[in-house]
Amino acid sequence: MKVLFAASEAVPFIKTGGLADVIGSLPKSLVKQGIDVRVMLPKYEDIPAAFTERMELAATFTVQMGWRSLYCGIFKLEHEGITFYFVDNEFYFRRRGCYGYGDDAERFAFYCRAVLDAMPHIDFVPDLIHCHDWQAGMIPVLYRAHFSYQPEYAHIKTLITIHNLKYQGVFGKELFKDYFALGDEHLHGYALEIHGGASFLKGGLLYSDYITTVSPTYAEEIQTPYYGESMDGLLRSQGGRLAGIVNGIDYEEYDPMNDPHLEVRYRDSLLKKQQNKTKLQEKLGLPVNKDVPLIALVTRLVDQKGLALIDRVIADLMELDAQWVIVGTGEHRYEELFRWAASAYPDKLSAQIKFDEGLARQVYASSDLFLMPSLFEPCGIGQLIAMRYRSVPIVRETGGLKDTVTPYSEETGEGTGFTFANYNAHDMLYTINRAVTLYRDADAWSNLMSNMKKKDFSWRKSAQQYVELYENLVSSSVAHASTSTNA
Numbered sequence: 001m002k003v004l005f006a007a008s009e010a011v012p013f014i015k016t017g018g019l020a021d022v023i024g025s026l027p028k029s030l031v032k033q034g035i036d037v038r039v040m041l042p043k044y045e046d047i048p049a050a051f052t053e054r055m056e057l058a059a060t061f062t063v064q065m066g067w068r069s070l071y072c073g074i075f076k077l078e079h080e081g082i083t084f085y086f087v088d089n090e091f092y093f094r095r096r097g098c099y100g101y102g103d104d105a106e107r108f109a110f111y112c113r114a115v116l117d118a119m120p121h122i123d124f125v126p127d128l129i130h131c132h133d134w135q136a137g138m139i140p141v142l143y144r145a146h147f148s149y150q151p152e153y154a155h156i157k158t159l160i161t162i163h164n165l166k167y168q169g170v171f172g173k174e175l176f177k178d179y180f181a182l183g184d185e186h187l188h189g190y191a192l193e194i195h196g197g198a199s200f201l202k203g204g205l206l207y208s209d210y211i212t213t214v215s216p217t218y219a220e221e222i223q224t225p226y227y228g229e230s231m232d233g234l235l236r237s238q239g240g241r242l243a244g245i246v247n248g249i250d251y252e253e254y255d256p257m258n259d260p261h262l263e264v265r266y267r268d269s270l271l272k273k274q275q276n277k278t279k280l281q282e283k284l285g286l287p288v289n290k291d292v293p294l295i296a297l298v299t300r301l302v303d304q305k306g307l308a309l310i311d312r313v314i315a316d317l318m319e320l321d322a323q324w325v326i327v328g329t330g331e332h333r334y335e336e337l338f339r340w341a342a343s344a345y346p347d348k349l350s351a352q353i354k355f356d357e358g359l360a361r362q363v364y365a366s367s368d369l370f371l372m373p374s375l376f377e378p379c380g381i382g383q384l385i386a387m388r389y390r391s392v393p394i395v396r397e398t399g400g401l402k403d404t405v406t407p408y409s410e411e412t413g414e415g416t417g418f419t420f421a422n423y424n425a426h427d428m429l430y431t432i433n434r435a436v437t438l439y440r441d442a443d444a445w446s447n448l449m450s451n452m453k454k455k456d457f458s459w460r461k462s463a464q465q466y467v468e469l470y471e472n473l474v475s476s477s478v479a480h481a482s483t484s485t486n487a
């Protein structure tokens with residue numbers, strides 16, 4: 001089975017969010033299950049020279065985009081057993097970062113076209129193209145319109161995975177006509193149109209053979225108005241070909257026994273965890289005390305992550321007998337909130353407003369509790385790494401957080417973390433208070449540690465689920481009829 005991943009970021013080449021972790025790690029697990037999986041990314045300027053220097057030029061050809069005839073190069077690099085392809089066009093991709101440019105529609109239109117147009121040139125015709133998020137969303141549309149009729153490509157199936165429904169790639173309709181050579185029949189309300197414009201993601205949802213998202217709970221949630229980002233009606237209509245497969249993490253990469261960033265390596269020893277904690281307290285200028293519970297947040301500082309709840313009760317949180325470390329960057333108001341808290345409560349909270357992988361690992365290792373009160377969370381990776389590093393998660397019961405953290409019960413001694421249901425600051429405060437109290441209860445804590453130890457959040461199981469899905473799709477000969485459904 002040959003599978004081509006189309007995505008806009010992947011660790012270790014380029015990362016702005018959790019998507020990159022998935023694209024960097026899931027293929028390794030699929031290869032172990034016998035899938036020939038290759039990944040195609042844009043060739044951005046920010047990809048470190050250590051990688052670009054090793055790339056070889058595999059093909060060059062011309063991509064026709066409306067009236068434009070555009071150069072496209074495909075570079076190739078083997079990395080940890082996976083073949084990565086990089087779509088090259090310096091006008092579009094030789095810029096800092098990944099997104100946020102005025103011509104993003106054109107840049108990713110080019111990328112989508114290039115992924116398909118590359119097939120005849122790279123000697124790799126996949127059985128299935130696995131598209132991720134809006135940036136790859138137009139691939140299923142272009143496949144239907146321009147490739148599905150050609151005998152050598154007619155067997156290809158397409159699958160799209162939603163990593164975050166909030167980002168839909170919505171642009172003016174006239175751009176879609178211009179870049180994709182699509183007729184009006186593709187641009188009405190039962191096709192790409194949304195809010196008067198048109199959407200890359202909607203194209204992917206309607207024209208692909210199957211849709212997945214990154215946890216079963218999120219797959220349900222997005223069919224409701226609260227989480228549906230105005231696509232819930234469409235998703236309900238497609239519910240029969242929509243499923244959630246929870247993300248894993250790379251257990252070799254995230255391993256406290258083998259993590260070069262840690263002062264003291266460990267697997268299950270609380271004593272060694274405390275040694276990491278006191279080293280970190282020293283480093284960050286917090287009072288050194290191995291017995292005080294350390295609560296961590298490692299996150300992008302954006303609304304999605306539930307930071308408004310923390311803002312609401314910050315004074316109460318600082319009253320608790322606990323210390324806090326925050327690592328991350330993002331919206332100005334949240335960066336300011338934590339800077340302020342660090343100066344108002346220097347003995348309680350350290351704000352590290354930066355993206356620093358080494359420090360993040362030390363914080364996972366040193367912390368006792370890991371807070372993720374997200375407003376919504378398609379899957380979430382922080383809670384998985386936290387459990388691997390034996391930091392007990394405190395989460396809101398949404399999306400992947402609900403699917404991966406089981407609530408602790410004092411009665412049965414079962415559960416791997418602390419959870420609350422409503423998006424409410426005082427429910428969160430109550431839950432954190434409960435966690436801090438139970439930290440002092442040695443039996444409860446040792447139950448939590450051993451419950452986390454029993455869990456497996458590696459990719460193994462989820463990769464198996466993807467393989468099953470791929471096999472079902474590839475063996476079914478009937479293509480899904482998209483445009484007959486109600487949007």
Ligand code: GLC
Pocket residue numbers: 017018019022163164214247377378379380381400
């Ligand atoms: C997005 C989601 C996050 C998920 C990640 C990878 O970043 O917000 O919840 O874990 O994608 O699928």
